Amino acid sequence: MFLQHLQDNVADSKDQRDGLKILHRLDDHTRELRVKLDDVLDRRLVRTFFNLAVIILMFRERRMGLLLSELGGHLCGQSKAPAGTKRISNLLRSKKWTSKLIDDYFFAQTVQGIHELVQSGKRALLLWDDSRIEKHESWLSEGLCSVWSSKAKRLTRMRPGYYRPPKERICVPGIKWSAVFLSALGQAPRVAQMTWWTTRGKHKEDPDNIIWRLLHKIDQQIIDPVLHVFDRGDASEKMVRYLLHFNQDFLIRWRKNVYLLYDQKRLRIDQISRKTKPRVCRTIYDKERKKTRRISIGWTSVAHPDHAHKQLTMIVVRNIKHSGGPMYLLCSLSIQNAAIAWEMVATYAHRWEAEQGFRFLKSEMGIESPRLWFWENRLKLMAIVTLVNDILLHTLRTNRDWVEKLFRRWCHRTGKRYRKASVPLYRLRLAISACLSSLWHQSSG
Numbered sequence: 001m002f003l004q005h006l007q008d009n010v011a012d013s014k015d016q017r018d019g020l021k022i023l024h025r026l027d028d029h030t031r032e033l034r035v036k037l038d039d040v041l042d043r044r045l046v047r048t049f050f051n052l053a054v055i056i057l058m059f060r061e062r063r064m065g066l067l068l069s070e071l072g073g074h075l076c077g078q079s080k081a082p083a084g085t086k087r088i089s090n091l092l093r094s095k096k097w098t099s100k101l102i103d104d105y106f107f108a109q110t111v112q113g114i115h116e117l118v119q120s121g122k123r124a125l126l127l128w129d130d131s132r133i134e135k136h137e138s139w140l141s142e143g144l145c146s147v148w149s150s151k152a153k154r155l156t157r158m159r160p161g162y163y164r165p166p167k168e169r170i171c172v173p174g175i176k177w178s179a180v181f182l183s184a185l186g187q188a189p190r191v192a193q194m195t196w197w198t199t200r201g202k203h204k205e206d207p208d209n210i211i212w213r214l215l216h217k218i219d220q221q222i223i224d225p226v227l228h229v230f231d232r233g234d235a236s237e238k239m240v241r242y243l244l245h246f247n248q249d250f251l252i253r254w255r256k257n258v259y260l261l262y263d264q265k266r267l268r269i270d271q272i273s274r275k276t277k278p279r280v281c282r283t284i285y286d287k288e289r290k291k292t293r294r295i296s297i298g299w300t301s302v303a304h305p306d307h308a309h310k311q312l313t314m315i316v317v318r319n320i321k322h323s324g325g326p327m328y329l330l331c332s333l334s335i336q337n338a339a340i341a342w343e344m345v346a347t348y349a350h351r352w353e354a355e356q357g358f359r360f361l362k363s364e365m366g367i368e369s370p371r372l373w374f375w376e377n378r379l380k381l382m383a384i385v386t387l388v389n390d391i392l393l394h395t396l397r398t399n400r401d402w403v404e405k406l407f408r409r410w411c412h413r414t415g416k417r418y419r420k421a422s423v424p425l426y427r428l429r430l431a432i433s434a435c436l437s438s439l440w441h442q443s444s445g
Contacts, residue, residue, distance in 0.1 A: 019439030025391075026050070026054060029394060030050060030387070033102065045094060048087045049384070052075065057391070060364070064369060068088050069081060073085075091380075102384070102386070107192070107193065107221070110190070110193075114224050122187075127182075127229050127350070127353060129179055129181075130178050130179075131177045132148070132177055133174050133368050135368070138371075144174065145173070145176065145200040146199070146200075148170075149169075176196065178195045179191075185346055203375050211242060227251060227333075228249065228251070230253070231253055231351065232253045232255055234252060244310055252329070254314070260303065260314065261308055280342075281294065282297075297316065298318075299313055315328070315344055
């Protein structure tokens, strides 16, 4: 339907012109992928692939956004919803393609993006993080395993006047989720890799294998230098061993209850921290907590006890008012001056973009809503959703002037809060959804 608009429709009004411009951008962004699909799939399924991406971008609903019956109603009109649902099912059930096709497309774009960042003089960052897709009411679908429910933890948080919540972790059926985002300081991220895996059944996967395969792929195909950024959940000897094996630079927020080598002595992190005096101070703005902080940093050379041959740097970040303990950043780069040290602190803070990426996919893209029986079909649908998310990030990163015009026409907001708030990605999805819905209502049966 939407490809037919690009070929046949004449823009009579400004509303139609905006909608057609969005479709042209989507067409340009997915053309390379559709050419590869055209080699293995029927032309009608390739058209369905493009139309499905547009419908996912247009249909905003967290709980039912990716139900095939809902998407089918938007694809062919509500009067022909069963036909639209069957088209999408035929695309997802086809054995002639897999989600690996989209994964390879993301990695090829990542290689090109890293080269562009290095050529422009910026440090390329790969932001690693893990999450989970929770399917609380499901237990028969393929690939489900036990995952820790962050939603249950939030809902059972202690509040005045209510009973004491459970202390133990609450586990529900779900799917493990690992992701890597490519970014640089001051830039919006882009999707590098998205991997969904399980610890049970015939599709059982070891998380160490996922990390090893991706690092091996990076080592083989990416020549330009890149910095890997990890949170505390990946602070382990195994991760350091993998990164050193492939000669990759890294920045990891380290835990305080481990030992490192300092002046040839095996000391705990907090003992090394007391020997590391602050060198410089600065006032920064914490945009997550909406407050300013006065912090100091110091750095010293250390080594891991199991890899004493590799010299590392530990950066200690302290709050001047001593609220909370210090933060420890373990870095493979040599810190020569305060400018590089501050860059590493800002780089770790920039890792929050990965957390925001998970949040957007869950809350805005409805990635927890699919109800599919089979594992590979679910992976294909979630890969298409990730592709749509990457299109939004690319639009926000490369067409900011056009995005501002789109906001003024299709997602106008007033008030002091929206003038200061940084929520462009959510507003961009809302504006594009309103614009495409207008075009769809004018043309659907």
